Amino acid sequence: MTIYLLTLDGLFDTRLATLLDASAAANELAESTSMATPQFTVMIVGVRRHVKTVQGLTVPVARRKGLARPDIVIVPALEGQSGRKRCG
Helix, strand or coil: CEEEEECCCCECHHHHHHHHHHHHHHHHHHHCCCCCCCCCEEEEEECCCEEECCCCCEEECEECCCCCCCCEEECCCECCCCCHHHHC
């Protein structure tokens, strides 16, 4: 299963990390069972080559243009607890 994490400037650091950690843990747990389960392939994508997190970290991202269609797109939360700061 292909998952794109669509990242934008101002994303909340721990929300991105949580999504990456959770998918990696799920893949590891799936491998430890005898059940045939699909692996999560997670890609960090964006409209620029890098995004800057709220804490100032620069995260390299794959450009969405030209990539295969994902099964799921997740947009990690932006700065703060609501969209009011970004949306006006």
